[in-house]
Amino acid sequence: MAQRFQTLKGFRDFFPAECAARNYVFDVWRRIARRYGFVEYEGPILEPTDLYRKKSGDEIVGQLFCFQDKGDRDVSMRPELTPTLARMAAAKEREFKKPLRWFSIGQFFRYEKHQKGRGREFYQFNCDILGETSPLADAELMALSIDLMRELGFTKEDFRIRVSDRNAWVSFATDKGVSDGQITDFLQIVDKMERTPKEKTEELLGNLGLTLSDIEGFIASGAEASPALKEVLSNLEARGFAEYVEVDLSIVRGLAYYTGAVFEIFDIGKGMRAVAGGGRYDQLVGLIGGVDMAACGFAMGDMVITDLIRETERPNQLLEVAEAFASGVDVSIVIADPEKQGEAAGVVQQLRESGLRVIAPFSPAKIGKQFQAAEQAGAKLAIVIGGEYPELTVKRLEDRTESTVDVSGLSEAVAGLLSS
C-alpha cells in the first residue's frame, strides 16, 4: 500500500478556498497600510538563532524551529519580524528620511503545540513607525489597526482597542521605591494579575513593598497617569475613534522590551481574544542594530482574525463575497460543434486580451455537461460557439437570458452584460 503523507503537525495546506480567504485578509492589510502611507518590505525567512536570543534570551530557543545548517551554523525559521526589522533599519539608518512607515506581510514559524488560533506556521501583518518619538505615532498605529478592523467589517459591537502605558507603570513603581532591578518582575506580576489568585498577587507585591490596593488605585486612575496616553486619546478622539478605545492600565503585555504606550485589539464577543497587539520599543533597534532609533509597531496574525471573521456576520459576508470572486470566472465557453475548436480558441484569446477571466473545455462533451461545468466554475456568462459561427449565443447564467451576437462585436457585448 502506498505511503500516505500528511502535513507536518501544525502546518497548513491552503486549498483554493482557504487560499482565497487568506488573500482577502492580506488584501485588506495591504490596502489599509498603504492608505496610511506605509511602504512594504520583507526580510529573510531564515535567520541566525542568535538574533532571537539577543532579543528574547535563551528560553526562546524552545519555541523556535531551529537547526544546524550544512555549514554548521545555528539557524532558525523566523518566529517574528521585529528583530529583522531592527537590523534592517539600523543597517541603512542614514539612507532613509525619518520617520519610516513600514509594513510587511510574511510567514512565521514557532515550535508550539497546535490549537485553535495557533499553529506552527502562520502569517503576520507587521506595521512599524521608526525614528519618531511623538505619541502621535503611537496614535497613528492604533488608528490604523482600528481602520483595519472596520475595513474587515467589524463594528464597535465587536472589538475594542485597549491602551496602556508601561512608562506610567515604571514611574509608579519608582515612586513607590521599587528598585530598577525589580521593575521587570513587578511588571510581570501586574501582567499576570488577572489570572493569578489575589492572595498570591498580594504576597508577590508585598515582597516589593507594595499592596494590591496601591495597584488597583493606580489602574483606576486611567489616562491621568500618563501624559502620553492623554495625547494619544485626544488624537484618536479627534479622528472620531473614541468609541473604539478603552484605557486599561492592567494591560502591560508580557514583553520586556516595550518602553511606552502599549495596546491590544480585543474581541469583545464570546472569544475575548487578543487579535493584535503592539507598542513602543525605543531601545530595541539600539540593542539589535547598535543605532539608537525610537520605534513603535504592532502585529496581527492571520489565524485568530480569520476565525473571528468567520464567527461574525458582517465580516463573514464580506469574506464570502471575496471568496466567490476568487473562485469564479467571467466567461465559460460552450463548444456546441467540435469542428469549431479553432474558432473557439480565437474567441477565448480575444476575450482574455480584453482582461476577462475565460475558460473553455479541453475535451468534447455534451452541451448540458458544458453548461453544468460553466455553472460550477462560477462563470457569469456562457458563450455558445457552434455551426452558426460567426454568430454566437451569449447566455447570462444567473437569469438564463440569452442573446445572439456577431463575433466582431463580442467584446463590447460581453463587457455590457458583465457590468449590468
Add this chain to the structure above:
RNA sequence: GUGGCUGUAGCUCAGGGGUAGAGCCCCGGUUUGUGGUUCCGGUUGUCGCGGGUUCAAAUCCCGUCAGCCACCCCA
C-alpha cells in the same frame, strides 16, 4: 509539559458482541444544441493501528498513534 473529547465510505455522521449503513459528493443514463431544484442506476471501506478477552470484536479491555479542545506559554 498537563488534562478532556473524538477516530466507521472522498465529506458529514449513524450503528454498539454474530464478519457494515444513511445523506452529500462523484460517475452513467433519462435528454444526439442549453445547467443549477426531476427520476433511475452505479463505484467507494483491512470500522486509526497493535495486542488481549470470546466460538465470534467495528462493538468489551489494554496500549499506541492521530486529530480537536482547554490549561501552561504566547515575541
